[in-house]
Amino acid sequence: MKYLLETPVRGKIGGKKFETAIQWRNGVLITDEPEILGGKDKGPDPYTLLLSSLVSCTLATLRMYIDLKGLDIPEIEVEANMHQGIENHRTVLKIVRRIVIRQEADLELQERLVRVAENCPVSRILKGDIKIATEMN
Incomplete structure (x- = not known):
């Protein structure tokens, strides 16, 4: 492996x-x-570290996309927070991520940036089927 x-x-x-x-x-x-x-x-506490991973990965992924496409977006901000709720009698953790760009952006560009953010590697990990193998020496 x-x-x-x-x-x-x-x-x-x-x-x-x-x-x-x-x-x-x-x-x-x-x-x-x-x-x-x-x-x-x-x-930072463990929850902050988890959200920091998502924020930093989102920013890096968006920067790569913006640079690749030659878009005029010099600065991007991303914030994330989370809360727990009950859905269908199960506890569910929901992460809310917000992307902020100061330039005017049409709806199509906003939707593209959201799709890019949704596909950053940490987003995919968090949405995937995670298995944790714990070993002891």
Whole structure:
């Protein structure tokens, strides 16, 4: 099996409640929980990291498309949030993503950008059938 990442993401937690050090190929990212949950809010929490992945992937995908098509859109903003609800007696998590461009854009261009965003790799992962295999050494 070929992994998407050459080097796995690794994390460690010590005695500081909820503060973790996440190692990625070129550095360390500190994550934490908000103070209201007992953390010190020194870094993003897991939900923020998940949404950050979607936002950054969406932005990169849109930038590639805009550059490829030679569109005059110098800046794009994407925001995302999520909430839980009940549908058909099941708990459902819904992520809401909003794309903002400051230039005038006709409806056709807006629809194309939404389709491009919907097909960013992280969007496809989140909408797909995810299986998590947990191993212990």
